Amino acid sequence: MFIVLLRFSENKDRASDFMDGHNQWIRRGFEDQVFLMVGALQPGLGGSIIAHGESKEALESRVNQDPFVAENIVTAEILEIEPRKADERLNFLLTN
Template structure:
């Protein structure tokens, strides 16, 4: 599982101008099952996305396709973790520690 933290690098008016394209990008990846949750950070200097994927390289390539990243409005930090304890709703995503 991955925590994708994006941090804006420009004023919010530029972020807001591209927000519809970013939301469309998010919706595509909710539809394909990659994204589980997302939202703005407080204070509003970026956002967080909880994502699933088998391969860190693929997730890193995916975040480079976000319109915010493409246009240089945000940078991403990708943190991979093993979700070994989850709420019942996330049970399909529970992971095992390596042997």
């Protein structure tokens, strides 16, 4: 399982130019069943993603395809988590 942090760079003001492509990229992540959750880092610091079911290398490639990453609107950090214990609603995270 991974947490992806997408922190705004000095090019934050260009985000609106690439928002449609970024949203399509997010949609593909959900359609491919890799993204479990996407949300905003508060207060207005960027975004975050919880991803599952893909290797780190594949996720790095996916993240690099995000127009926000490609255009240096955000910088990406991928944190790998090895789940050890979870609430029963999240037990699916423990099986991979």
